[in-house]
Amino acid sequence: MSGEAKPSTLEAARASLMRSAALKPFEYLVWLPLPLLIFLFPSKAFLLNEIAILALFAVSLDLILGFAGIVSLGHAAFFGAGAYTAGILAANGFGAPLLGLAAGGAAAALLGFATSFFILRGSDLTRLMITLGLQLILLELANRFSGLTGGTDGLYGMTVDPIAGLFSFDLTGQTAWFYSLTVLFAAFLFARRLVHSPFGRSLKAVKGNRRRAAFLGIDTNRRLVAIYTVSAGLAGLAGVLLAQTTQFVSLDVLDFHRSAEVLLVLVIGGTGYLYGGIFGAVIFKLMQDWLSGMTPQYWQFWIGLLLVAIVLVGRERMTGGLGRLAAFLPGRPARRAAKAPAAGGEDAP
Amino acid sequence: AAQESVKIGLILPMTGPFASTGRQVEAGARLYMSKHGDTVAGRKIELLLKDDAGTPDQTKRTAQEMVVNDKVSFLAGFGLTPLAFATAPISTQAKVPTIVMAAATSSITEKSPFIARTSFTLPQASVIIGEWAAENGIKKVVTLVSDYAPGADAQKWFASAFTENGGEIVEEIQVPLRNPDFAPFLQRVKDASPDAVFVFVPSGAGAAFMKQFRDRGLGEAGIRLIGTGDVVDDDILNDMGEAALGTVTAHHYSVAHDSPENDAFVKAFKAANDGMRPNFMGVAGYDGMALIYQALEKTGGDTDGEKVMEAIKGLAWTSPRGPISIDPKTRDIVQNMYIREVKSVDGELYNVEQETFEAVKDPAKEG
Amino acid sequence: MSELLSVSDLSAGYGNAVVLSGVEFSLIEGGSLALLGRNGVGKTTLINTLVGLTTMKAGTIRLASEDITGKSPEARAAAGIGWVPQERNIFVSLTVEENLTAIARPGPWDVKRIYALFPRLKERRRNLGSQLSGGEQQMLAVGRALALNPKLILLDEPLEGLAPVIVDELLAALRRIIAEEGLSAIIVEQKARKILPFTHEALIMARGAIVHRAMSADLLADADALHAHLGVAERRMRQDAAHSASATEDRI
């Protein structure tokens, strides 16, 4: 039956698919003013830089969590791999920033590829724990090879060259901000392109119903391996940025709290539409900065209260404004992932 | 009054596993200010406190912001070695005098000419207890240290001092920093049956260690417990109970230090902090502020980094812990080290000082 | 015989959406009711409202002269309502036997008797709910409702997915139970002719309301009413079927 579709249906379908992939006006609104922020808040350059790095890290996590449904509590493994790669290079005289980016991203992607095979099976909890376990093992390794990494003292003595020999990472943090922002932007464009490709769509299918996806002819494992590798690479870039802009790497980049934080950030911002990582990073860091300035000892209490409130009130309502804006974004924010489809009756393998 | 105030950026872990360090240092620093007023050489002193949760990139970011935005004249605090390391380049670049009030790895002061320290270095304590052990009939020792840089420092300097004086290290054990249970390690110590075990664990873990040490019957097996003062931190010593009795450590400060300066300090500290005992971190915070005040006196209120560092070098005064000074060469602290034993005094446990080694410099930087 | 269930002026729906309005009917003890109507008219919603799982807007429900309108679903189950949900909703992480025992209440229907009704379930009694065939799940859903030993059993399309021979057996069993044990039943079914022969009365619904009410026997004989309210599908199907297998006619 190779009938023809009605022209009107075909047109509507094409328009619908194009619409969801096209750049929305809102996206220009997000990106265009960003470089200017530094002039508005010159004193917050470091905070802005950290936000950009965290945002990139969260976007990388969104690729696997929001699009492929892989939860991870060990994403810092890749962040750390990137940071240490760039750090060790810089400490040994290879301080060119772009070289560090390339090497750190590649190293993290490689690590992601190698470990991706472990996260293909099992439940959410299994994946949480395997990713976390691998990260902690990596942390211990970094501690053990202190000759290379500096162990708990941290990697001291990195010298990062000026970017393109022109812009050095100064005390004001402006270079760092522009550098991180540029990398974030480039990585984001890449991720955006990726999720709107057939490959990206197929990830959502794998996430939505892995079994059915296989019965559409999708090699689900390969897709997951691929996206996990890409995501690890981007997380590695975020790690490189942190290493290069602070010119210091310590075991902390591999710590549990880093993975937990990025997960929180992403969940706050919302998963599955890429901007969640950015919004989450902005909200979380600003809150943290503001609260910890007000009450250095007990700011965690207020952050905690905030999280509880966000959940109880409902993220939709809380971030209502953002949510409405998000309607202009590519794809729908899948804030509340559908509950796992009920166990599939007798079809369960 | 026409002059602007002098800002001091105090960066400490106020949350997370090392929060109690932050708490002590802050309390010490504030106590000094309340006792000595908030003006020096005609300038008002302002303390800006920030939490870094013990994460180096946050410490560094905070330091950078404080330098660039708040225009602080001093950076101070630093609960852990990597936090100080991360900040060192900023001190150098911005020429901001940086007072390390807690971190104890020896090499910190070498990372920037603008760093001075008022806490202690692990080699100082380790070498003293190593020498003392060898001279007091201890022949074979097992070392048990937390597996991170300060632990390695402690292990290394204890071992060299101890073996140089004729002792023998029968086994070296590193305990993971995040270690909930000391049982297997202590069993290993017991099976090696040394004369003593030398221990360094971060002060928080001391209590658990101490109890398991007694519980496992190591004391009864004739194994003595020696170490740096961290394991018998004054802050929690009293709660450890009799398990801690008889522990011999080398350290630079004990609440029980017998001097008028200390009596006054302890009394005021407790009064200001709800009965909390000061420990060696508290006194380091106190002395850190003392250092800043005196340096400013000397420069006449000038906060130029290089001038201040010049003023800091060689400063000497009597702290609650005894006479101390800043080594002009290394900017590290020179102080008395004491051999103390845990004893019960009036129903409370104290590290009672027994021997004094005067004006000990950081051995790691000698020669 | 006394009235077991009486529903008056009932409006109910989901959240703000009102699906049922002005529904009124009653059922005597030992009576049985066929609930008919096209797709999406609110049959399931009515059943769910009796169970207590929808949002009530108005009206009262009485069971054995007790007002249960404000009662929770679990209290209604305790008061004697048994339920076979349309989508079966087997507890997937319980075994077949646990599915029965978890909710069982004392009475003539014990696990043994249910197994006698569905021997297939006995064979599979250690299987998890998720490891059953579609039809086995349906059997279990019915068995589970019986294990509650209800006074009134609500069956929402209980024949879906069952082999014809099982359909016959189940219908025969239901008929027997209603006749002999005084159990009352409300049965929802797409294929009216399957259940009309043994229910007493029939209700036909349209757009959330009851539009026709008749004795089952009369309705069965009244092809026009059936046609008017339930559509032509059944007939057309039978005609289609007649092409390939003429003998199927009498099975329907």
Added chain:
Amino acid sequence: MLTILFDGFAYGMLLFILACGLAVTLGLMNFINLAHGAFAMAGGYLTVVLMNRYGVSFYLCLPAAFLVTALAGAVLERTLYVHLYDRNHLDQVLFSIGLVFMAVAAIDFVAGSQQQIIQLPASLRGRFEFFGVSVGVYRLFIIVICGLLTLALQLVSSRTRFGSQLRAAVDDPSVARGLGIRVSAIFAVTFAVGSGLAGLGGALGAEILGLDPTFPLKFMIYFLIVVAVGGTTTITGPFIASIILGVADVAGKYYLPDFGAFVIYTLMVAILIVRPEGLFARSAAR
């Protein structure tokens, strides 16, 4: 050698008692309650306060820790957690982590950030030799208490309908209600018992694991490891997993002190790679 085994066993038991409440909420109720450790911490601090400030006997503190945290659990369940059962896992994570942060800061505010220490009664201190095995009295005490509790839990969940009603309620709450299962009461009781067990674990563990405001974060990983490795469908799974991990951890640290920190993580990852649903996933019918 046997001493190490014994120590590991006791350590495992302790892990189990701390984690089994989580195994219950996560495995049986399918609710990711990362605030579990906060209940354990509450039990620990309660014990510290009762003993150190009011001189209450340790033996009395244990049931008190159980009851008070169970009560707290029940109250929180009725007021807060009840809104989260039908949310997705990420919401639950966010919410419970939020609670942890609040608990950490609140305890810090009330009790300070230093280590809290309790003094065991003399009857629980020390050790004795038993056929050449040096047995710590307190560790033995832990083994006995936890053993009894495990037995009781096992009995309740296998010999009573409670267990299957609970699982039914999780599978499909509204259908379960429609079939007469008192879902909210079951959830509340389960949650309270889970919290109470955590509180008891905190009280028992304060001596060995130490107690400070970061307790819930520090041990969260261990709880999760136990539950993940043990599988989430039985009580015995986490129990055996705790014992294996406890013994492996202690033995690993004894025999390979240099790699002590790796043992538990490596073991966990290895097990999960081979058996993604945990060691004791409820498998197909026999």
Added chain:
Amino acid sequence: MTPVLETIDLSRRFGGLTATDHVSFSLERGARHALIGPNGAGKTTFINLLTGALRPSGGQIRLAGEDVTRLAPDRRVKRGLSRTFQINQLFPEMTPLQALALAAAEARGTGAAWFSSIAADEPALARAAELLDRFGLAEFMDEPTSRLPYGRQRLLEIALSLAGHPEVLLLDEPAAGVPEEERADILKIVAALPEEVTILLIEHDMDLVFSFAERITVMVNGAIFAAGTPAEIEADRRVREVYLGEGGDE
């Protein structure tokens, strides 16, 4: 002529239960075949084995003459073997359009392209639009699947399995849960597939089975019990006893 799909001695056990018991079965190209049998006879299990959702305990499966017994499901799909599920298996958050476009792209082999927009894949788009029209889903194309009425979801389930122009189509109770009036429509669409497409139907609705099938196989206890034309099956006393329900003890 080699059969399109063939099993040789295919078996599957679940613990003590043999759900598929040495089944040797074959389908000729273009067959319209029905598989019936009592509940729990093993029909769904058989489909699961054919498509690779389950691994057999023994025996062989051949697709167009080639052994595919160990092949992963997605590989079998690529070779033209497609199925529907007894209980809907859909993508709740995706729209019918997205799902169908993806399925079509996947079948064309462009599903893994990672740097082009899916809207640019003309043939896939055309196929998706065509299926939307054919199954009356066009007006719902932008609704998330989870919000479609059940009947429409059922149709989408079938449409998805057709997106890749399958050569063999396995339908597991496609009419289950579909209202009376619409059942016939579903089978009409299926029956209108090109002649060379091979179809195996599982259904308990005998009206559908007898109006659709050219041949019927009866499965009982995991084994083939009887096979023949509809008339033969209809007349088979044993089949009536175990399945059709007449001549039984009623």
